Every structure is written in structure tokens, then in C-alpha cells.
Amino acid sequence: MHKILVTGASGQIGTELVARLRQIYNIDHVIATDIKADGLNESSGIYEILDVTDGQAMHDIANKYQVDTIIHLAALLSATAEAKPLLAWHLNMGGLLNALEVSKSLNCRLFTPSSIAAFGPTTPKNNTPQDTMQRPTSMYGVSKVSGELLCDYYYHKFGVDTRGLRFPGLISYTAPPGGGTTDYAVEMFYEAIAKGSYTSYIKQGTFMDMMYMPDAIEAIIKLMEADASSLKHRNAFNISAMSIDPEMIATAIRKHIPDFKLGYYSDPVRQAIADSWPDSIDSSASKEEWGFQAAYDLDKMTDDMLSHLASRLVV
Numbered sequence: 001m002h003k004i005l006v007t008g009a010s011g012q013i014g015t016e017l018v019a020r021l022r023q024i025y026n027i028d029h030v031i032a033t034d035i036k037a038d039g040l041n042e043s044s045g046i047y048e049i050l051d052v053t054d055g056q057a058m059h060d061i062a063n064k065y066q067v068d069t070i071i072h073l074a075a076l077l078s079a080t081a082e083a084k085p086l087l088a089w090h091l092n093m094g095g096l097l098n099a100l101e102v103s104k105s106l107n108c109r110l111f112t113p114s115s116i117a118a119f120g121p122t123t124p125k126n127n128t129p130q131d132t133m134q135r136p137t138s139m140y141g142v143s144k145v146s147g148e149l150l151c152d153y154y155y156h157k158f159g160v161d162t163r164g165l166r167f168p169g170l171i172s173y174t175a176p177p178g179g180g181t182t183d184y185a186v187e188m189f190y191e192a193i194a195k196g197s198y199t200s201y202i203k204q205g206t207f208m209d210m211m212y213m214p215d216a217i218e219a220i221i222k223l224m225e226a227d228a229s230s231l232k233h234r235n236a237f238n239i240s241a242m243s244i245d246p247e248m249i250a251t252a253i254r255k256h257i258p259d260f261k262l263g264y265y266s267d268p269v270r271q272a273i274a275d276s277w278p279d280s281i282d283s284s285a286s287k288e289e290w291g292f293q294a295a296y297d298l299d300k301m302t303d304d305m306l307s308h309l310a311s312r313l314v315v
């Protein structure tokens with residue numbers, strides 16, 4: 001049975017991934033790590049504080065628990081990375097390089113997410129192919145495309161079993177995202193329940209790919225379980241469940257909350273990032289090579305999000 005170390009375990013993906021991995025692989029086989037101490041709850045499983053820029057500390061924890069898999073999630077997202085580009089490069093690339101080095105020396109498999117941010121304004125905007133032009137203009141995108149290349153390098157040069165997905169915006173109700181461009185979509189659901197209205201920093205008609213968190217979690221697990229011989233792309237598979245703009249989410253929310261109001265304000269930085277990303281990406285390589293299938297479309301996701309948030313936020 002696999003023994004798995006997860007970095008960034010208290011983040012939006014990590015919180016749900018660690019819980020699901022502990023159901024599948026046994027509670028003692030999943031080592032959650034994060035720079036924050038808020039996951040230190042012994043009853044929920046092993047948790048270690050880890051700054052991913054400290055390669056020796058990452059090695060020591062991986063070695064202590066004899067892990068065979070690293071799921072490296074710790075990174076700054078697009079809007080924060082644009083505000084702090086040097087920190088973003090240091091954390092996103094330094095953390096990944098450490099995870100690759102530890103995987104190489106301890107013979108671990110490695111999963112790390114890429115993003116739709118790895119594409120740029122010269123990439124075909126609709127049905128963006130798996131293999132295409134990648135000249136991103138945001139620092140986050142630069143770190144993601146560099147990370148894809150670095151993972152390819154460690155696979156070809158050292159035989160590290162590296163795998164990855166180009167995630168779209170991820171929508172979830174458990175842990176909030178932080179500092180992303182697609183965060184507006186998550187915020188809209190929270191504020192629909194809390195206030196009945198939302199003011200979006202992303203303009204009407206700005207389409208981006210999105211996915212509900214349960215689909216993202218199952219995709220990570222399925223890709224890591226896939227037979228290596230079926231993977232031609234290995235690092236950075238395109239993956240998406242829907243291509244939507246703010247109005248489409250509002251329309252889906254109004255099926256449950258008819259008076260929901262959506263307004264707009266201008267955020268030039270996040271709008272420019274969104275405008276540089278594809279409107280929709282082609283996930284066919286994921287379907288063909290490891291059987292990806294999203295279970296949630298916009299309406300099904302909206303039903304689930306609103307019912308969970310209503311029971312949490314309304315007293």
C-alpha cells in the first residue's frame with residue numbers, strides 16, 4: 001500500500017485530498033504537511049510542519065515515514081504571485097525542485113499540479129490543445145510552465161515517476177482558495193448564501209475553465225493509479241469540467257435563489273490574468289490516456305455547493 005506525503009495539506013486542494021487519501025490508503029499512510037500549524041490535530045492523522053523551501057526538512061520527513069509518493073501542492077496562486085513575483089518564483093520553483101530532489105533520492109512517485117495559467121495570450125483560446133504554444137505572461141504561469149518542464153526533465157534524466165494535471169479554477173466549500181484569479185467563482189456561492197448578492201472582479205463574458213473539487217480529487221488519485229505505460233503526456237494533462245463566465249454561475253444560482261444579484265467592479269490585475277488564459281481547454285488526452293471523466297457539470301455542482309454551504313453558513 002502506498003505511503004504518501006502531502007505538502008500544502010491545509011490549502012484548498014490539500015484539505016479534501018488528505019481526507020480522501022486517508023479513506024483509501026489508511027490513516028497512518030498519509031502524512032499531511034504544511035507551513036501552518038492549524039492541521040495539528042492528532043486524532044485526524046499524522047501532521048508535520050514543513051516549509052517546502054527547506055529541502056533537508058522535506059527529505060527528513062519523507063525519510064522518517066518511508067513514503068513512496070509525494071503530492072506537492074504548496075504554491076502561491078496567480079494573483080498573489082503577481083503581487084509578489086520574487087516570492088512566487090522562490091516558493092513555487094524552490095519547493096518543486098526540493099520535491100523532485102527528494103523523490104529522486106528516496107525513489108518516490110511525484111504528483112504536482114500545473115494550471116490553465118501555463119498558457120498565455122498567444123495560445124489558441126478555444127478548445128486549447130494538449131500540446132500547443134505556451135508563453136504565459138503572469139509570474140504564476142511562468143512558474144507553472146517551468147515546473148512542467150522541470151518535471152519532464154527529472155522523468156527523462158533520472159527516471160522519477162512525475163505526473164501532473166493542468167487544473168482549471170477549482171470550486172469547493174471546505175477550505176477557501178486564496179490569492180487566485182478564479183476565486184471569484186467560489187466567493188459567488190458563499191455570498192449567494194450569506195448576502196444574496198455578489199460583486200465580481202471578473203467581467204461578464206470572461207470565460208475560464210472550472211471544476212468541482214470532488215472531480216479534481218478523483219482525477220489526482222486516478223492519474224496516480226494509472227498504468228505508466230498508458231501515459232504519453234505524464235506531466236501536465238489538460239483537464240476541465242466546464243467553461244463558464246460569471247453570468248452562467250449567477251443563472252445556475254438563481255435556480256435556487258431567484259433574487260440573487262450579480263454586480264461588477266474593475267480589478268485590472270486579475271482581469272488581465274484571466275484575459276491571458278484560455279476560454280476552454282481540450283481534455284481529450286486525459287480521457288484517452290487515463291480515463292478522466294468529470295461527474296459534475298455546472299448545475300450539479302451548484303446544487304451540491306449551495307446545499308453544503310446553506311447547512312454550514314445559515315444558523
Ligand code: AKB
Pocket residue numbers: 077078079114115116117140167168169170179180181182183
Ligand atoms: C488561480 O486562479 O490562480 C488558480 C489556477 C487556475 O491555477 N485557481
